[in-house]
Structure formats: C-alpha cells, structure tokens
Amino acid sequence: MxxxxxxxxxxLKAWQSRFAPGDKLRAYAEWCNAVEGNTTFYAVPSRATVTTWAEQTGPDFRLLPKIPKRITHELRLTGTDEDLRVFLDAIEPLGPRAAALWIQLPGSFGPADLAVLARFLRDLPTDFRYAVEVRHPDFFTDPRRLEELLAQHRAEWVxxxxxxxxxxxxxxxxxxxxxxxxxxxxxxxxxxxxxxxxxxxxxxxxxxxxxxxxxxxxxxxxxxxxxxxxxxxxxxxxxxxxxxxxxxxxxxxxxxxxxxxxxxxxxxxxxxxxx
Structure with missing residues (x-):
C-alpha cells in the first residue's frame, strides 16, 4: 500500500526558506515522494541531467516524465519514431522512478483522433507504464471509447x-x-x-x-x-x-x-x- x-x-523560490540547502530535487524529495515531469514536455534533457535526477532520489520516488510536446502537440503522435527514441534514451537512467510516461494531449485532440492514439499506444515499448491526459470536452461526455482503448494498453487516464x-x-x-x-x-x-x-x-x-x-x-x-x-x-x-x-x-x-x-x-x- x-x-x-x-x-x-x-x-520554486517561495520554497527556499523551507527546504534544506543543496540539490533542489534532493531537498524536494525530503518533502514529497512524487513530482510531475513537466520539464521534459518542453525539451528533452541530456542523459547526464537525468542521471543526476536519479542520484538525488530514492528508487521508490515517482517522477512522471511528460512525453515532449514536439511529439504530442506538434506531430500529434504521427511520424514520431526518432523523437520518441531520443526521449526514451534520455530518461532511461530514471529506472523505476519513471512510474509512467505521461502523454498530455492538446485540447483539439478529440474522439475523432482515437485511431491515432491507438496506433501510438500500440507501437510504444512495453517496458513502461503510460498515462494519458485529454482535454477535449467530448471525452468526458462519453468516456467509454477512450476508457476501452486505455484499458487495452494498461494505461491510466489522468x-x-x-x-x-x-x-x-x-x-x-x-x-x-x-x-x-x-x-x-x-x-x-x-x-x-x-x-x-x-x-x-x-x-x-x-x-x-x-x-x-x-x-x-x-x-x-x-x-x-x-x-x-x-x-x-x-x-x-x-x-x-x-x-x-x-x-x-x-x-x-x-x-x-x-x-x-x-x-x-x-x-x-x-x-x-x-x-
């Protein structure tokens, strides 16, 4: 449990007086045992940087890296093989800390795009868990098709x-x-x-x-x-x-x-x- x-x-600057001095992620991990991996949404970090994240946290810490917006928002999950390879290679040092890879989709990505998401999920490596965040209102009006698709891939809806x-x-x-x-x-x-x-x-x-x-x-x-x-x-x-x-x-x-x-x-x- x-x-x-x-x-x-x-x-965050407002936290500095409360956290112990030193590495920022290490200090944060004294307070919380999980963090959103928003930084990877905007740019793919180097393996060396990710290695320092792993060194500053225990194996039970959960960091949920977001798949880069280049893949989710610009390419919209199509023609992403090379970008995805680079991303997966970069985050490999996280090991079990990468509790799930986070697929945050744009608000314009709706039920009509489910076939694209299905293909993307099907081609992902099975080494990781996946979590999908959608923002199109029609998914919430009738969630059944998305729920069925995510369940097929043991993926969570965020x-x-x-x-x-x-x-x-x-x-x-x-x-x-x-x-x-x-x-x-x-x-x-x-x-x-x-x-x-x-x-x-x-x-x-x-x-x-x-x-x-x-x-x-x-x-x-x-x-x-x-x-x-x-x-x-x-x-x-x-x-x-x-x-x-x-x-x-x-x-x-x-x-x-x-x-x-x-x-x-x-x-x-x-x-x-x-x-």
Missing part, C-alpha cells in the same frame, strides 16, 4: 480536476492569471489501473484548497483499500504552499487508512549565521 504525493515542479478553482471568481493576481490559462476540467474519479494519477488545482487560500479536495480524500482512501497505489499532485495558482499541502493531503488520507505509512519528516533547513 502506497500513496505518492507531489507538486508540479521541484523548485484527470485534471479544476472544479474547486473555477467554483468562484479569482481573488489574487496569481488566481487571475490561472483563471485565464488553466483548462476548465470536470472531476473524474474512475481508476483504470492499479496506479491511478490525479492532478488537483486548488486556490491560493490553503483552507479553500483543503475544502475543495475533500472528495479526493475519500476517493483515494477507497483506492488504497482496493489495493491500488495512487499518485496525487496538488497545484495552487501560486504553488507557494504546494509541498506542505501535498503532505497534508497524505495525512488526511492516512487518517482514513491507518495502515498507510507516514511520509518521512523533512530535513530542516540549516539556520543562517553571521559567521
């Missing part, structure tokens, strides 16, 4: 729950920015595999973030009782409190599932001195 929790990134965020108008600059940029996605809580993945967007007010995730506490606790091993990523518009919130989410689930091990206590930052 395991619950992995984390954030959208492993480094929901991005933004319902709590869009429930009331923004009240800060960060929220106003997110209001314009974040997708309006419904809450979807159906797990297709033994490793469901959730993205949850709260508010800058921690109390409102916690109130909004209460349905997920129940859902995730239920998954754990079923023998699943979920990963939950907590977002807020400014992400200033995201690591602490992710740990709090873990604590709330653990209160309902007492057999769930606690997260390790983070290494405290060293006090500043004058000498």
């Amino acid at each position: 395991a619950l992995h929790v984390g954030c959208a990134m492993w480094s 929901p991005f729950d933004t319902t709590a965020f869009f429930a009331t108008p923004p009240t800060s600059d960060a929220e106003r920015d997110a209001w314009m940029k974040k997708p309006r996605m419904p809450r979807r809580d159906t797990a297709l595999t033994d490793r469901p993945i959730v993205r949850y967007l709260g508010r800058d007010d921690p109390a409102r973030t916690v109130a909004g995730w209460q349905p997920w506490v129940e859902t995730v606790a239920g998954w754990l009782r079923e023998g699943r091993s979920p990963t939950v990523f907590v977002h807020t518009p400014d992400n200033a409190d995201a690591p602490a919130l992710a740990r709090l989410f873990h604590d709330e689930v653990r209160a309902k599932v007492p057999g769930l091990p606690a997260l390790p206590v983070p290494v405290p930052p060293e006090p500043t001195t004058l000498f």
Whole structure:
C-alpha cells in the first residue's frame, strides 16, 4: 500500500526558506515522494541531467516524465519514431522512478483522433507504464471509447480536476492569471489501473484548497483499500504552499487508512549565521 504525493515542479523560490540547502530535487524529495515531469514536455534533457535526477532520489520516488510536446502537440503522435527514441534514451537512467510516461494531449485532440492514439499506444515499448491526459470536452461526455482503448494498453487516464478553482471568481493576481490559462476540467474519479494519477488545482487560500479536495480524500482512501497505489499532485495558482499541502493531503488520507505509512519528516533547513 502506497500513496505518492507531489507538486508540479521541484523548485520554486517561495520554497527556499523551507527546504534544506543543496540539490533542489534532493531537498524536494525530503518533502514529497512524487513530482510531475513537466520539464521534459518542453525539451528533452541530456542523459547526464537525468542521471543526476536519479542520484538525488530514492528508487521508490515517482517522477512522471511528460512525453515532449514536439511529439504530442506538434506531430500529434504521427511520424514520431526518432523523437520518441531520443526521449526514451534520455530518461532511461530514471529506472523505476519513471512510474509512467505521461502523454498530455492538446485540447483539439478529440474522439475523432482515437485511431491515432491507438496506433501510438500500440507501437510504444512495453517496458513502461503510460498515462494519458485529454482535454477535449467530448471525452468526458462519453468516456467509454477512450476508457476501452486505455484499458487495452494498461494505461491510466489522468484527470485534471479544476472544479474547486473555477467554483468562484479569482481573488489574487496569481488566481487571475490561472483563471485565464488553466483548462476548465470536470472531476473524474474512475481508476483504470492499479496506479491511478490525479492532478488537483486548488486556490491560493490553503483552507479553500483543503475544502475543495475533500472528495479526493475519500476517493483515494477507497483506492488504497482496493489495493491500488495512487499518485496525487496538488497545484495552487501560486504553488507557494504546494509541498506542505501535498503532505497534508497524505495525512488526511492516512487518517482514513491507518495502515498507510507516514511520509518521512523533512530535513530542516540549516539556520543562517553571521559567521
């Protein structure tokens, strides 16, 4: 039984005073046991860089690398053999930390494109697990065809729950920015595999973030009782409190599932001195 929790990134200026000094990913991994691999969406890192990620985290840490947008958004999963080969070679040093490769598809990729996704999934190496995030509203109106396709490939559907965020108008600059940029996605809580993945967007007010995730506490606790091993990523518009919130989410689930091990206590930052 395991619950992995984390954030959208492993480094943010607002976290520096809370994290131990040193390697940023190593410090982050003292707080959370998972992270979204957003950096690989924008550019393929070198193997040397990925090797340092592996060295800074334990084998049970989950880093979910996103397949580059060159493959998902520009080529739209067609003619991707060489780009995919380069990406897979780069992330190989992660080993078991690459809990799933994340296929985030553009909002224009709809049910009419399912044959393309089916071909892409069929040709992927079986060494990895895969997770797919869709944003076209028609997938949520009638999810059956996508669910059947993903189940055939033991792939998970990644929901991005933004319902709590869009429930009331923004009240800060960060929220106003997110209001314009974040997708309006419904809450979807159906797990297709033994490793469901959730993205949850709260508010800058921690109390409102916690109130909004209460349905997920129940859902995730239920998954754990079923023998699943979920990963939950907590977002807020400014992400200033995201690591602490992710740990709090873990604590709330653990209160309902007492057999769930606690997260390790983070290494405290060293006090500043004058000498």
